[in-house]
Amino acid sequence: MKTLTLLFFGLLLCPMSLLAQSADVLLQKVSDALSAGKDDYAVSLFRQAAGMGAEQTEMFYWTRIEKNSAVAPRLVRELAAYYKDKRNYDKAYLFYKEWLQYYPEDVPGLVACAEMQMMRGEAKDALKLYEMVLALDADNLQANIFLGNYYYLQAERKKKTLEDNYKKIVSPTRMQYASYRNGLSDVFANGYDKAKNYLQKVLQLFPSTEAGKTLERIKILEKEMNK
Numbered sequence: 179m180k181t182l183t184l185l186f187f188g189l190l191l192c193p194m195s196l197l198a199q200s201a202d203v204l205l206q207k208v209s210d211a212l213s214a215g216k217d218d219y220a221v222s223l224f225r226q227a228a229g230m231g232a233e234q235t236e237m238f239y240w241t242r243i244e245k246n247s248a249v250a251p252r253l254v255r256e257l258a259a260y261y262k263d264k265r266n267y268d269k270a271y272l273f274y275k276e277w278l279q280y281y282p283e284d285v286p287g288l289v290a291c292a293e294m295q296m297m298r299g300e301a302k303d304a305l306k307l308y309e310m311v312l313a314l315d316a317d318n319l320q321a322n323i324f325l326g327n328y329y330y331l332q333a334e335r336k337k338k339t340l341e342d343n344y345k346k347i348v349s350p351t352r353m354q355y356a357s358y359r360n361g362l363s364d365v366f367a368n369g370y371d372k373a374k375n376y377l378q379k380v381l382q383l384f385p386s387t388e389a390g391k392t393l394e395r396i397k398i399l400e401k402e403m404n405k
Contacts, residue, residue, distance in 0.1 A: 201231030205238045217249045224253050228260040236269075251280040258290065267297040285315050292324070301328065319383045326376030330392055333369025337362065337399075366403060370396050 204227035211220035228235040236257060243250050258273035271294035277287045292307035305328055308321040315321075344350065344358045374396050380389040 201227050201234045204230060205235065205242075208238070209242065212249060217252070220249060221252050221256065225256050225260075228256060232257075232260060232264075251277060254280070262290070262294070265297075267294050270294050271298060283314055285311055285318065288314070289318070289320055292321075296324075317379075317383060319380065322376045322379045322383065323386070323389070326373050326380055326389065326392070328373075329369050329376065330373035330396070333365050333373060336365045336369060340365065362403060366400070370399060 204223050208220045208223045208227065211217075211223060224235065224238075227238070239250075239253050239257060243253060254273050254276045258270050258277060261267075261270035261273060271291065274287060274291040274294055278284065278291060281287055288307050288311045292304045292311065295301070295304040295307060304324065308324050311318050311321040312325070340358060340361045344354075347354055350358070374393060377389045377393050377396075380386050381393070
């Protein structure tokens with residue numbers, strides 16, 4: 179019993195060194211497998227190494243892997259998936275971007291990259307990425323959902339700002355009223371209308387209750403606008 183207790187506490191005191199050693203051993207096996215032309219086995223070992231020591235595995239990719247080799251993008255994908263699973267969105271984004279260096283028109287890669295940007299609070303960059311997705315695949319559900327909601331929420335914010343500012347004017351002139359109406363027209367043309375197009379596409383692809391509710395809201399606003 180005493181021996182088991184000492185062993186247990188020994189493991190608690192040096193878990194990181196044991197993990198590091200395990201990662202090093204696995205990465206050496208990755209090198210051996212690659213040298214032997216066993217790419218599938220190397221990728222499997224690399225995946226295990228990432229779980230044992232992500233930083234070492236990442237460094238192995240940057241310093242030991244030929245970037246023009248056939249296996250390089252597969253290893254990148256493993257690191258991207260690992261960091262995404264661990265919710266390290268900064269690192270996941272880094273490696274999805276690296277994946278796109280190999281396959282710039284890969285739709286799943288672009289979608290994953292956009293997801294990471296959303297999680298990192300980079301909505302405008304996510305917007306650009308999703309637009310790239312739709313240029314390659316107009317029926318991509320995730321991209322249509324994102325763009326529909328993005329333009330709708332942007333329009334809602336701009337509309338509220340216009341209305342709040344207009345309400346502050348005690349006795350608006352005709353010119354001020356005309357400016358207010360022009361502002362609303364611009365919000366509809368560049369916000370709600372765009373949102374409507376994407377959300378209509380969503381309903382063609384998937385029976386989304388939320389998309390349907392948002393479209394009904396836009397129809398009501400259009401009627402009010404045209405009064």
